[in-house]
Amino acid sequence: MATANISNENIAHDVHGHDDDHHHGNFITTYIFSTDHKMIAKQYLLTGILWAFVGGLLSIIFRLQLGFPGMSLEFLRPLLGDWISSSGSLDPEFYLALVTMHGTIMVFFVLTAGLSGTFSNYLIPLQIGARDMASGFMNMLSYWLFFLASIIMFISLFLETGPAAGGWVVYPPLSALPQAIQGSQAGMTLWLVAMVFFIASQLLGGINYITTVINLRTSGMSFSKLPLTIWAFFLTAVIGLLSFPVLMAASLLLVFDRSFGTSFYLSEIYIGGEALPNVGGSPILYQHLFWFLGHPEVYIVLLPALGITSEVVATNSRKPIFGYRAMVGSMLGITILSFVVWAHHMFVSGLNPFLGSIFMFLTLIIAVPSAVKVFNYLTTLWKGNIVFTPAMLFSIGLVSVFISGGLTGIFLGNSAIDIQLHDTYFVVAHFHLVMGSASFFGLMAGVYHWFPKMYGRMMDRHLGYVHFWLTFVGIYLVFFPMHYIGIAGFPRRYYSFTTFDILDTFADLNMFISVAAILTFSAQAIFAYNFFYSMYRGRLAPANPWKSNTLEWTTSRYPGHGNWPGEIPKVYRWPYDYSKPGAKEDYIPQHIPFSATPESNLPHENEMIAEEKAAAKVDTTSNEAKA
Amino acid sequence: MFELLIGIGVVLVVAIILTILRILRLVNVARGVEKKSPDSSSANKVNALLFLLFLLISGAATTWYSVSRFDEYQLPIASEHGIITDRLFWITMIVTGVVFIITQILLFYFSYKYQFKTSRKALYYPDNSKLEVVWTVIPAIVLSILVFSGWKAWSDITNAAPDDAEVVEVMGYQFGWEFRYPGKDNELGNHDFRLIDPVNMWGMDFTDRSSFDDFSSGTKLVIPKGKPVLFKIRARDVLHSVFIPEFRLKQDAVPGMPTRFWFTPNKTTAEMREELGNPDFNYYIYCTEVCGRGHFSMRKMVEVVEADEYEQWYAEQQPFLQKNPDYLAKVPSNMKELAVVSAGMDSEVEEN
Numbered sequence: 001m002a003t004a005n006i007s008n009e010n011i012a013h014d015v016h017g018h019d020d021d022h023h024h025g026n027f028i029t030t031y032i033f034s035t036d037h038k039m040i041a042k043q044y045l046l047t048g049i050l051w052a053f054v055g056g057l058l059s060i061i062f063r064l065q066l067g068f069p070g071m072s073l074e075f076l077r078p079l080l081g082d083w084i085s086s087s088g089s090l091d092p093e094f095y096l097a098l099v100t101m102h103g104t105i106m107v108f109f110v111l112t113a114g115l116s117g118t119f120s121n122y123l124i125p126l127q128i129g130a131r132d133m134a135s136g137f138m139n140m141l142s143y144w145l146f147f148l149a150s151i152i153m154f155i156s157l158f159l160e161t162g163p164a165a166g167g168w169v170v171y172p173p174l175s176a177l178p179q180a181i182q183g184s185q186a187g188m189t190l191w192l193v194a195m196v197f198f199i200a201s202q203l204l205g206g207i208n209y210i211t212t213v214i215n216l217r218t219s220g221m222s223f224s225k226l227p228l229t230i231w232a233f234f235l236t237a238v239i240g241l242l243s244f245p246v247l248m249a250a251s252l253l254l255v256f257d258r259s260f261g262t263s264f265y266l267s268e269i270y271i272g273g274e275a276l277p278n279v280g281g282s283p284i285l286y287q288h289l290f291w292f293l294g295h296p297e298v299y300i301v302l303l304p305a306l307g308i309t310s311e312v313v314a315t316n317s318r319k320p321i322f323g324y325r326a327m328v329g330s331m332l333g334i335t336i337l338s339f340v341v342w343a344h345h346m347f348v349s350g351l352n353p354f355l356g357s358i359f360m361f362l363t364l365i366i367a368v369p370s371a372v373k374v375f376n377y378l379t380t381l382w383k384g385n386i387v388f389t390p391a392m393l394f395s396i397g398l399v400s401v402f403i404s405g406g407l408t409g410i411f412l413g414n415s416a417i418d419i420q421l422h423d424t425y426f427v428v429a430h431f432h433l434v435m436g437s438a439s440f441f442g443l444m445a446g447v448y449h450w451f452p453k454m455y456g457r458m459m460d461r462h463l464g465y466v467h468f469w470l471t472f473v474g475i476y477l478v479f480f481p482m483h484y485i486g487i488a489g490f491p492r493r494y495y496s497f498t499t500f501d502i503l504d505t506f507a508d509l510n511m512f513i514s515v516a517a518i519l520t521f522s523a524q525a526i527f528a529y530n531f532f533y534s535m536y537r538g539r540l541a542p543a544n545p546w547k548s549n550t551l552e553w554t555t556s557r558y559p560g561h562g563n564w565p566g567e568i569p570k571v572y573r574w575p576y577d578y579s580k581p582g583a584k585e586d587y588i589p590q591h592i593p594f595s596a597t598p599e600s601n602l603p604h605e606n607e608m609i610a611e612e613k614a615a616a617k618v619d620t621t622s623n624e625a626k627a
Numbered sequence: 628m629f630e631l632l633i634g635i636g637v638v639l640v641v642a643i644i645l646t647i648l649r650i651l652r653l654v655n656v657a658r659g660v661e662k663k664s665p666d667s668s669s670a671n672k673v674n675a676l677l678f679l680l681f682l683l684i685s686g687a688a689t690t691w692y693s694v695s696r697f698d699e700y701q702l703p704i705a706s707e708h709g710i711i712t713d714r715l716f717w718i719t720m721i722v723t724g725v726v727f728i729i730t731q732i733l734l735f736y737f738s739y740k741y742q743f744k745t746s747r748k749a750l751y752y753p754d755n756s757k758l759e760v761v762w763t764v765i766p767a768i769v770l771s772i773l774v775f776s777g778w779k780a781w782s783d784i785t786n787a788a789p790d791d792a793e794v795v796e797v798m799g800y801q802f803g804w805e806f807r808y809p810g811k812d813n814e815l816g817n818h819d820f821r822l823i824d825p826v827n828m829w830g831m832d833f834t835d836r837s838s839f840d841d842f843s844s845g846t847k848l849v850i851p852k853g854k855p856v857l858f859k860i861r862a863r864d865v866l867h868s869v870f871i872p873e874f875r876l877k878q879d880a881v882p883g884m885p886t887r888f889w890f891t892p893n894k895t896t897a898e899m900r901e902e903l904g905n906p907d908f909n910y911y912i913y914c915t916e917v918c919g920r921g922h923f924s925m926r927k928m929v930e931v932v933e934a935d936e937y938e939q940w941y942a943e944q945q946p947f948l949q950k951n952p953d954y955l956a957k958v959p960s961n962m963k964e965l966a967v968v969s970a971g972m973d974s975e976v977e978e979n
Contacts, residue, residue: 093920167917173882174865174918180801181919267883268820270830271801271864275821283866283881317741320753326763348868349879350886353785357778364770364777371766372759374730379758381737383750388674388742396678396738403730407723414773416780417716420709420875423868423915465670469677476685484692488700489872491915494923500911502872505699579749586748 033144035136036561040143041122042454045447047147048114049528054154055105056521062098065090067514069496069507083162092495096165097183099493101157103168104191106436108198109153111301113146115443116240119304120209120233122450126552126559127227129218129568134211138204145201149194156190164191167493169290172265172283176257179272189258192251199248202240209237218551220571225590227550227575228321231328232307235335236300243296243339250289257281284349291342298435299338303331305442306373306402309395311575312445313377315548316392317384318586320576323376330369330376337366347415348422356415363413370406374399385579385586389546390464391449397472398441404476405434408483423493426486432479444471447531452545456558457538463530467523474520481509549575549589573605675742682735686728702872705899705910705931707891709875711780719773788889792855793937795848797912798829799860799867799880802921804912805829806848810840810946812969820863820882826951830863833948833957839969842944847928848912850892851937857889868916871929873899879916895931946970 025034034040061080064073072088073080083094121139125132133139156163165183166174170191178185213226213234226234256262257278265286266278314321321327343351343359377399386392408430411417421427444467451459485506490497497503497510544553552559554569569591577588583600594605601609704713741749796807796815805828809815816831816838823830831838850856860869862880869888870877878888900908910929914922932940948954948970958966966972 091920092923096917096920096922165919171866171916177865180865269864269882270820270823273825275823279883282884284884318743318749320751322752323754323759325754326759348877350881350884353781356785357781360777360781361774364774365767367770368763368767372763375762376759378730378733378737379752379755381734381741383752384737384741385743385747385749386675386738386741388671388738393674396734399734400731403727403734407727410723410770410773411716411719414715414719414777416712416777416784417719419784419877420712420716420872422877423870461670465674473681480689481692484696484700487702489702489870489913491870491913493917495920496923499924499926500913501907502702576753579751581751 033140035132035140037121037125037133037136037139038454038559038563040139041118043143044113044117044121044146045454047143047150048110048118048443049531051105051109051150052114053524053528055102055110056524058098058102058105060518060521061090062095062102063514063517065095065495066497067511067517069498090495093165093182094162095495096167096181096493097162097187100164100167100170100183100191101153104153104164107168107297107301108195109146109150111436111439111443112202112297113150113198115301115439115446116233116236116304117143117146117205118443119229119308119446119450120205120237122454123229123552124209124212124233125216126453126555126563127230127550128213128216128221129551129571130212130216131562131564131568133208134216135208139208142201142204142208145197145204149197149201152190152194152197156187156194159186159190161185161187163187169287169294170254171290172254172257172286173269173271176254176265177269177271177276178258189255192255192258195251196248199244199251202244206237206241206244209233210241213237218568218571221551221590225571225574227307228310228324228327228331229304229307229550231331232303232310235331236303239296239303239335239338240300243293243300246289247293250286250293253289254286284346284351287346287349288343291345292339295342295345296338298431299334301439302435302442303334305398305439305445306331308442308446308449309377309398311548311550312389312391312395312449313380313399314576314578315449315546315587316387316389316395317380318387318578319380319384320578321376322379323372324574324576326372327376330372333369334366337362337369341366341413344413344415344418347418360413360415364410367406367410367413370402374403374406387546388465389448390459390461390468391445391546393465393468393472394441394445394448397468397475398438398445400472401433401437401441401475404480405430405432405438409434420489421486423491424486425482425490425492428492429479429482429486432482433475437475437479444468444527449546450552451531451534452541452557453552453555453559455535455538456541457534457536458541458545459534459538460530463526467526467530470523470526471520474516474523477516478513478520481513485509544589547585547587549577549587551590554589554591671743675739678735678738682732686731703894703899703902704875705873705892705894706875707893708780708784709873709890711783712875715776715780718776722769722773784890788857788887789855792857792889793851794857794859795850796829796859796861797848797869797880799862799869799914799918799925800828800864801919802914802925804848804869804914804925804927806844806927807831808842808844808941808944809837810842810944810969812837812840815859816841822957823863827947827954828863831947833954833966834959834962836962836965836969839948839958839966840946840971842946842950844944847930849930849932849937849940851934852892852895852898852931854934854937855889855891857887859885859887861885865918866916867914867918867925870913870915871910872913873910877915892931895933896929899931948972 073084073090074088077084083091085091161182164170164187165181174180175184175188213230253264257265263278263281265283266281269276269278310321310327341359341363343355344363347356412421412427412430448459448464490503541557543557551569555563571590572593573590575590579586580588580600583597588597594601594609704710794809794815798805807815807829814837817835818830819832820830822832831841860878860880862882867880868877869880874890876888876890878886896910900906911926912929914925948966949972952972955963955966
């Protein structure tokens with residue numbers, strides 16, 4: 001097999017179309033209760049898009065309140081009913097509910113399920129050379145538990161007392177005392193029930209991803225040849241598997257405190273004219289348990305995005321990703337350190353100051369592997385031959401917002417500085433850039449890059465360009481100014497800033513942010529149009545439109561159940577052989593043996609061929625001897 | 628009407644963009660451009676140029692705003708430790724700012740400079756161990772320096788308050804703040820949440836003699852300039868958080884777990900008014916831990932006065948028992964006389 005035939009080989013399967021789909025089911029088993037990892041991935045993606053729309057819309061509603069305080073929101077009454085008061089303004093408690101739901105939806109349902117659920121499901125079997133996940137049934141169950149969780153959460157929006165309203169962290173005692181606020185009543189119960197289902201879904205998914213990566217890799221696909229996407233999904237699953245159960249425990253204890261009279265988080269409370277009987281508990285315990293998941297959660301949404309970016313940047317720079325081993329090492333470092341930095345969210349919670357010192361040290365150390373990743377991305381771009389596909393634009397955008405948001409983490413990780421910045425808009429700006437936007441950009445990069453494989457058609461790249469630029473500029477216009485108001489001491493989760501004179505100074509900036517948010521949200525309509533239109537009417541995709549090296553591009557244009565019609569390709573090389581000196585083309589897929597590319601082999605690769613030949617010879621000799 | 632116009636405007640902008648794109652696409656299809664690969668189109672050049680423009684325009688806009696509005700977002704400092712934390716903040720800003728500028732310039736410049744050209748082949752450059760060691764070690768060293776300076780400041784701020792610190796109990800509740808002073812004995816009496824009622828908001832325990840002269844400051848918190856002040860902080864219902872931005876002070880108020888924060892105010896309210904040229908300026912306590920519908924309006928005024936003025940004010944305050952003599956009934960009979968004397972109630976009791 002010569003490299004000259006790489007392209008031909010990649011599109012050779014096109015003619016098969018669905019012929020390799022050995023699993024012919026009816027509509028329900030194919031599109032609803034499917035056990036095919038690709039269909040489950042699409043289910044995750046479509047549900048994620050739906051939730052992104054809902055979560056984004058909620059943020060627009062509360063940005064209207066913040067940007068235009070005093071403005072009549074009467075026109076929202078058909079949507080919000082009595083949550084718009086007789087004066088035409090938004091109810092302050094519903095504002096908190098909107099903030100809570102926006103955070104929960106975006107973090108868990110969009111960036112966790114929508115990003116990791118989609119691409120882990122879609123890419124793990126395809127990129128490691130497996131027919132499907134280790135357990136298709138468990139995989140299906142994972143999606144449906146997530147769907148159930150999202151429906152339960154959605155229902156809470158229609159409760160008379162409203163959804164949970166204590167922030168996405170739902171700190172007790174607020175969340176544990178139904179009499180504290182309306183949003184601590186049935187809405188809070190539904191929040192907890194939804195989270196229990198969601199966590200169960202994540203655990204089933206995570207176990208499946210880990211098992212699949214460890215056991216079902218095709219011949220030759222050693223860990224050192226795994227694409228960085230798979231490394232990212234694998235480590236993300238490890239983080240989720242080890243940290244989500246702790247939130248599950250925290251949630252269950254909260255249910256006990258709410259409903260069964262226990263005092264895990266409650267002590268010495270006088271509320272509603274009554275002294276409660278609870279003594280001995282501590283709200284800080286909940287914070288420890290919550291952030292034990294809450295901080296790794298940042299990396300649960302970020303690592304897959306970084307993995308996708310690694311793949312997209314290398315492919316479109318036509319260069320090997322720089323420092324593959326360092327990239328894997330940095331992800332391993334982030335994975336380990338992510339478990340020991342949680343208490344930096346609690347510097348001013350009443351935590352022992354000594355512990356604060358320890359967590360400050362660990363928190364700032366985690367910036368080192370993050371810095372390594374950024375430098376490696378930059379070096380990958382250096383002297384590349386960059387093709388600006390929409391996926392590449394979003395990947396470069398990711399690196400930019402990751403730098404911006406990551407650097408502000410150094411301020412917040414420093415406990416002395418955090419005293420002033422904690423719970424201000426500086427924090428909001430920080431995590432929306434480093435976690436929210438970067439992960440969202442990773443999601444978008446993934447969708448644009450793998451859409452041709454997912455749906456067999458191409459998305460319109462011009463629409464993709466406009467979508468990127470409006471989103472990229474919009475994201476910066478929304479979140480960058482928040483740093484200024486954060487430094488000035490604006491507390492987050494404030495319904496109105498008109499109470500304090502010094503906060504009112506920034507009324508113009510707040511309006512600017514709100515307008516930018518509305519425009520950025522509106523720009524997503526371009527994506528929605530492009531996505532759904534292209535799904536049915538887009539140009540037919542070639543099998544390997546981006547000339548990429550990983551195994552999924554060796555399948556047919558629209559791979560069926562089982563992924564490959566014949567044998568699964570064997571892997572010979574790492575996935576980043578782009579622009580190799582001497583090679584006839586600027587990419588060499590992983591399944592092309594070194595013996596087929598003598599003109600570009602490195603010395604150690606020729607040695608490997610010699611060793612393989614020697615081993616084969618020994619095998620033949622011993623077989624003949626046995627015969 | 629205004630909102631309707633905004634809505635119509637947004638819809639129109641989106642519709643116009645979509646229409647233009649649709650037309651462009653049809654034109655491209657007619658020209659046959661769509662059949663070409665993305666890398667051969669002018670779109671590649673346009674995107675590369677846009678990255679460069681983004682770098683220049685956003686850099687200029689950020690610089691302009693940062694400089695021109697500096698005084699607005701840079702809050703004045705009114706505590707001793709605030710000077711240290713602000714210095715740390717700006718040192719970190721310089722360090723991260725340099726990294727931010729260099730990396731963003733490289734990112735967008737590389738994107739522009741190395742845009743696709745058919746004639747060029749990308750450099751095969753998979754790794755360079757020395758380079759990677761360098762950019763692992765340098766951030767580690769810089770971060771270590773920041774960690775050390777931060778740790779030193781943090782340790783100083785969180786160590787035990789000086790013995791001569793003025794003690795004030797700050798209690799948060801939905802949706803307000805209350806303050807209790809220890810009175811002449813300089814010791815706060817015990818409290819018990821089961822003793823809370825609409826008048827005794829702190830749950831002061833009148834079986835503890837230290838409670839007899841405790842007093843509330845009413846509508847505002849008064850503290851002296853130039854003396855250490857120790858806040859003993861608690862909450863009686865849900866989490867709250869004490870935040871006084873000018874003091875660089877923030878500490879959660881937790882039910883069942885008292886917390887503390889000490890600091891030294893270094894500017895009186897009057898001095899701050901003069902410095903800012905704002906005769907209406909006041910310090911306020913904000914709440915920064917979400918606590919319900921009134922969270923955003925939970926505030927109380929803080930007045931910083933000269934030390935001698937503070938002593939005079941302190942001496943004039945009436946203990947809780949003096950203001951609320953009914954609570955004398957809650958004092959054990961063997962301590963009533965002491966309570967009467969400590970609370971300065973002699974004259975009232977005699978009158979009764």
